[in-house]
Amino acid sequence: MSKVVPLKINYKTIEDFKKFREYGLEELSMLEDLEANMIEDGANSPFFGVYDDEKLVGRMSLYKVEAKYDKYFDPPEGYYELFKLEVLPEYRGKRIGSMLVKYAKSLGHPIKTNARNGSRNFWLKMGFSPVKYDPIRDRGENPYIWHPDGF
Amino acid sequence: MSKVVPLKINYKTIEDFKKFREYGLEELSMLEDLEANMIEDGANSPFFGVYDDEKLVGRMSLYKVEAKYDKYFDPPEGYYELFKLEVLPEYRGKRIGSMLVKYAKSLGHPIKTNARNGSRNFWLKMGFSPVKYDPIRDRGENPYIWHPDGF
Helix, strand or coil: CCCCEEEEECHHHHHHHCCCCCCCHHHHHHHHHHHCCCCCCCEEEEEEEEEECCEEEEEEEEEEECHHHCCCCCCCCCEEEEEEEEECHHHCCCCHHHHHHHHHHHCCCCEEEECCCCCHHHHHHCCCEECCCCHHHHCCCCEEEECCCCC | CCCEEEEEECHHHHHHHCCCCCCCHHHHHHHHHHHCCCCCCCEEEEEEEEEECCEEEEEEEEEEECHHHCCCCCCCCCEEEEEEEEECHHHCCCCHHHHHHHHHHHCCCCEEEECCCCCHHHHHHCCCEECCCCHHHHCCCCEEEECCCCC
């Protein structure tokens, strides 16, 4: 449990994903595409994870948003949308979540996430800041952002 | 607990909101705007709720998205984004969630929501359908949609 690795799309990964609370349309769509041969077994996924031996115990998804779609940074720039950050219950408190976020930060781009209930202190500790809420843009989300230059 | 009412922005409403799990930047921003007199005490909020006597026991937020921003319906049309649907734990199982969704449907426009973990069956029962997942548009969300014409 010392490193973060990119996750390939294959049946084992998708089976592993079922253990996570936030299993939804994204994972179902991957499975369907795999079954229909619309994506190759072993293709890159947007997910990164941490294994304990063969067991996936933490994961996150990173999606690169191009500068032209950026509504969070000024001036606009390419950033990562970080979501589905989750560590299996029995592996919490071991800094696996921090390890994943540090990995995302090491990629050298700003990051935006939607802070879940009760995760506020975690994001503040990771150096993220809440944005000024914009109802049209944010529609009920709790966006927290981080920038490599630290503003 | 027999009717859904629009919620006015005032200190009581915001205090009531603190009992809900999904209290976040949106509510904090309302409070700040109220304190700074940037919104009037008693202004309309995007929230609707159900009271048990004086106690707010269920709520949801409805945000009208204009047709030109619609990426879910074909042809594009104005729809409601429904979020923060939540009933206080001790009031669950009394169909208050259904009452709120029925109210949203009665407004006569399509609805889009992001289905939370474990809420899939609820949305299917309410006549919503999952969309075909689009990673660029949906970024980890679980969009479920409903259309008055039942397409």
